[in-house]
Amino acid sequence: MKMRFLGAVGVVTGSCTWLRDEARGWSFLIDCGLNLDTGRVPHWTDGEWPFEPSSIQFVALTHAHLDHCGLIPLLYKRGFKGPVYCTKETQQIAMKILEEAARQSEIGYTAKEVASIVWKPFRDDLPLGQPRPVETDLFLRAYRSGHIVGAVSLAVLWGAPGPEQRSIVFSGDIGPGCEDNEGTSLIRHPWRPLPANFAVLESTYGNVVRSDEQRDSAARRATLEGFVERVVAQGGSLLLPAFALGRVQDVLFDLHVIVAKNPERFGQLKVLLDAPLASRIQPIIAEALSVSEVTGKNGKVRLRWLGKQVFRLLGLDDKDPDDIDAAIAICSQTLIEKLGAELPPVTRGNDIARNWRPLMQFPKDLGVNRDSQPKGPTVIVCGSADGENGAAAQWLPTLLVDGRNIVASTGYTPGGSVMTRLMALAATPPHERKRHTGSLEWKSGKTIRFRDIAADVARLTGYSAHADQRDLVSWMFYQHLGSNVSSAPMVFIQHGEDPQRRQLADALQKRAAELDQELTVVQPQPCSSETWYSLE
Numbered sequence: 001m002k003m004r005f006l007g008a009v010g011v012v013t014g015s016c017t018w019l020r021d022e023a024r025g026w027s028f029l030i031d032c033g034l035n036l037d038t039g040r041v042p043h044w045t046d047g048e049w050p051f052e053p054s055s056i057q058f059v060a061l062t063h064a065h066l067d068h069c070g071l072i073p074l075l076y077k078r079g080f081k082g083p084v085y086c087t088k089e090t091q092q093i094a095m096k097i098l099e100e101a102a103r104q105s106e107i108g109y110t111a112k113e114v115a116s117i118v119w120k121p122f123r124d125d126l127p128l129g130q131p132r133p134v135e136t137d138l139f140l141r142a143y144r145s146g147h148i149v150g151a152v153s154l155a156v157l158w159g160a161p162g163p164e165q166r167s168i169v170f171s172g173d174i175g176p177g178c179e180d181n182e183g184t185s186l187i188r189h190p191w192r193p194l195p196a197n198f199a200v201l202e203s204t205y206g207n208v209v210r211s212d213e214q215r216d217s218a219a220r221r222a223t224l225e226g227f228v229e230r231v232v233a234q235g236g237s238l239l240l241p242a243f244a245l246g247r248v249q250d251v252l253f254d255l256h257v258i259v260a261k262n263p264e265r266f267g268q269l270k271v272l273l274d275a276p277l278a279s280r281i282q283p284i285i286a287e288a289l290s291v292s293e294v295t296g297k298n299g300k301v302r303l304r305w306l307g308k309q310v311f312r313l314l315g316l317d318d319k320d321p322d323d324i325d326a327a328i329a330i331c332s333q334t335l336i337e338k339l340g341a342e343l344p345p346v347t348r349g350n351d352i353a354r355n356w357r358p359l360m361q362f363p364k365d366l367g368v369n370r371d372s373q374p375k376g377p378t379v380i381v382c383g384s385a386d387g388e389n390g391a392a393a394q395w396l397p398t399l400l401v402d403g404r405n406i407v408a409s410t411g412y413t414p415g416g417s418v419m420t421r422l423m424a425l426a427a428t429p430p431h432e433r434k435r436h437t438g439s440l441e442w443k444s445g446k447t448i449r450f451r452d453i454a455a456d457v458a459r460l461t462g463y464s465a466h467a468d469q470r471d472l473v474s475w476m477f478y479q480h481l482g483s484n485v486s487s488a489p490m491v492f493i494q495h496g497e498d499p500q501r502r503q504l505a506d507a508l509q510k511r512a513a514e515l516d517q518e519l520t521v522v523q524p525q526p527c528s529s530e531t532w533y534s535l536e
């Protein structure tokens with residue numbers, strides 16, 4: 001078996017790794033993602049493709065983000081006929097994501113190719129973590145990665161089961177936090193993989209060590225509550241452009257917490273979801289959060305995706321079946337448009353759980369027009385996160401000129417985008433902005449001068465769905481039954497910019513030395529170097 005990195009090398013987008021075993025006739029891909037940051041580094045699809053798509057047997061997909069799945073329809077368009085292996089949830093969400101992507105003319109495929117994908121979701125009767133045969137003596141093993149619903153790390157195992165069997169584990173994107181301190185609002189903690197011969201580790205935040213406060217969900221909710229408090233006092237609007245998959249749901253959940261904690265003060269707040277893609281994804285996420293499975297050999301039943309942090313926050317017991325039903329009902333009330341309002345109030349748990357009410361409303365139902373300031377205190381969660389497209393591109397020119405409003409970014413935005421340019425003003429008071437001669441422009445032709453921006457501009461931090469350096473190191477080296485375990489003696493660092501990769505490599509070497517373990521760290525070079533790594 002050998003491996004070649006096609007994408008997400010020195011960057012954080014376009015994940016694609018090619019595995020080949022000529023003797024056994026295998027050729028397959030782990031992820032096949034779209035490059036969302038075109039122009040900065042060469043991408044393997046820029047010129048002639050390095051393989052004939054019809055010669056690829058299958059794609060194994062870690063999760064439904066476009067930078068991991070976004071080229072799959074193009075693969076089919078060019079002759080690929082094999083299946084895509086992934087979790088059932090990743091299949092369902094990826095379909096919505098890819099259907100949306102196919103609407104963009106520059107993407108190079110249409111809804112027809114999206115519909116032609118041959119999905120082979122992992123069988124539901126086999127818990128995550130069990131090896132799944134894909135060819136004779138070739139297996140996949142999935143570990144929940146704590147990043148978004150459906151996301152897994154994937155181990156590839158080849159050879160007959162036994163001591164001679166070889167393996168490599170691909171982290172995919174790993175979520176923040178650990179078993180008793182998950183970093184996202186809803187998703188259960190990432191699993192540590194069983195030891196393999198090789199690992200491929202993401203390094204998006206390989207140079208970041210978050211402080212305890214930055215890891216604390218209460219601290220980020222307090223920031224959000226501060227914004228809500230101000231727009232309630234001022235009768236203004238809080239605009240939160242956010243990623244449809246993951247970030248919108250985390251923010252919505254926290255808005256519900258804030259109102260349930262203080263229904264008297266915030267009861268009149270309107271919460272508008274103006275993100276059609278998020279609306280289409282959320283019923284799938286709500287359904288997934290209700291799924292449980294038997295894990296391990298001791299017969300314990302555990303929720304597959306819904307995290308313990310939800311139970312701690314709501315004063316519910318994650319081992320009590322009635323409390324589990326209450327937590328699931330709360331997630332449904334938060335995420336599902338129609339069903340949410342029909343569910344009876346929860347009568348278990350703490351005051352937050354008992355005061356939980358569905359808040360989500362939709363512009364179409366309220367007759368809200370994006371060209372005018374909404375009446376009364378309103379939070380608008382919308383796409384796109386970079387402010388360039390979708391509802392955000394219409395709301396921003398309307399809301400930025402009114403001093404009662406707050407516009408806050410909810411996470412990473414690409415350089416040069418509207419939200420990045422806007423956030424550069426975060427520390428500039430309105431009277432200083434008056435001296436700024438620049439402006440923001442949208443494709444619609446709308447434009448707004450910086451000097452006319454009266455709204456407050458702020459950052460809502462702490463919502464990252466990515467592990468930091470500490471989390472990544474503890475994915476590689478962890479304790480099990482009192483012993484130190486290493487995920488692999490050789491690790492390839494992928495999915496990170498060069499400074500991030502270097503600093504993660506240093507941190508991994510340091511930890512290995514502390515544990516007196518041998519570790520080889522490889523930082524593969526961008527796809528233009530046609531390097532194959534032997535895995536034998």
Ligand SMILES: [Zn+2]
Nearest residue numbers: 063065147173
């Ligand atoms: Zn991702």
